[in-house]
Amino acid sequence: MADQTQPWAERTVEVSPQPGVGVPPQRDAFRRGVASVGRPRTPRTEQFPTVENDGHDGVWSGDVSAPRRPLSWHLDRLRVGGEWSAAGGLFAFVCWGIWAISGQGNLGAPLLTFVLSLLVAVGLFALSRLLGRLILERQLGRVRRSARGAHVVTALFLVGLGVAYLQQTEWVISAWSWVTGN
Template sequence: MADQPNQSQPWERTVEVPRQEVPLGPAPFRRGVAQVGPRPAPTESFPAAHEHEPTGTGWPGAPDPHQPRMPLSYHMRQLRLGSEWSIVGGLFAFVCWGIWAISARGDLTSPVVTFVLTLFVAAGVFGLSRLLGRVVLERQLGRVRRTAKGAHLATGVFLVGVGIAYLRQTEWVMGIWNWFAALF
């Protein structure tokens, strides 16, 4: 039992390492001494002040000219993701506009111009939402946008609001709404 190590304190165990012989030839290095080669002769004492050495960094935030640009089909596919929100809002606004335009019983020129202007404003809401997303999400927060769902959602909400505004201008729809609201 004398050969057994003390198990109560395993960190105090000592292991004997056999001694290795060092070769007598030249050592590949010596501690504390660095090998320094001869300095090359300078060709010019001072570099010219007008020479420019490109570093490859470019302007901050500029696109990398060596990185390939994404094709137009990629950007169009990115804009289509989330378009169901704009389509549903547009269909709702169109149906509500149709109810309002038919109820007016007159020339349809003014209602058609009104609806076309509404669609232009909806396109502006979409563009403004994309611009705000680019500034806030990409530039300020450093996130990458892979879809246009937020912009389509904002446009869809705008178009639903426009549809409700068309219905509120229709006398018989508001009469039904007021009758229904009086029941409760």
């Protein structure tokens, strides 16, 4: 046993040699005292595709240098932030239901109104994505990793739509006036 008064770094433990256990074989080109340098790392961000101009204004030639991605990859990027649109859609649906039931008539026209309103929301989402592509990607050279901004814009529209439905419901306006004291 080693002397306990020695510092721990200077103590050694004797181990008897064991069969089959030895120094592992060295890698190729190993040199003591020289750091091994591997392949260069791939960049963490996606490179923005470059497009070459043929000399004609507005006419692009050739291939975009970015690889083609599968449709599932694009759909996954569109889903990021979808909870905002879903929450706005749910709010608009509940408010529409209150408005439609309060009308006490045929639900055909209110249903058509709601479907057309949802189509406008889908168009607003597509317009937001297009503007994001033109401004963020083409003008500013940034990479969009999600559709969160377009979903937030769509959710704001749908919440405004729900509030508009509630403003057309007489008993909701009466209750609001009673609560606020107007």
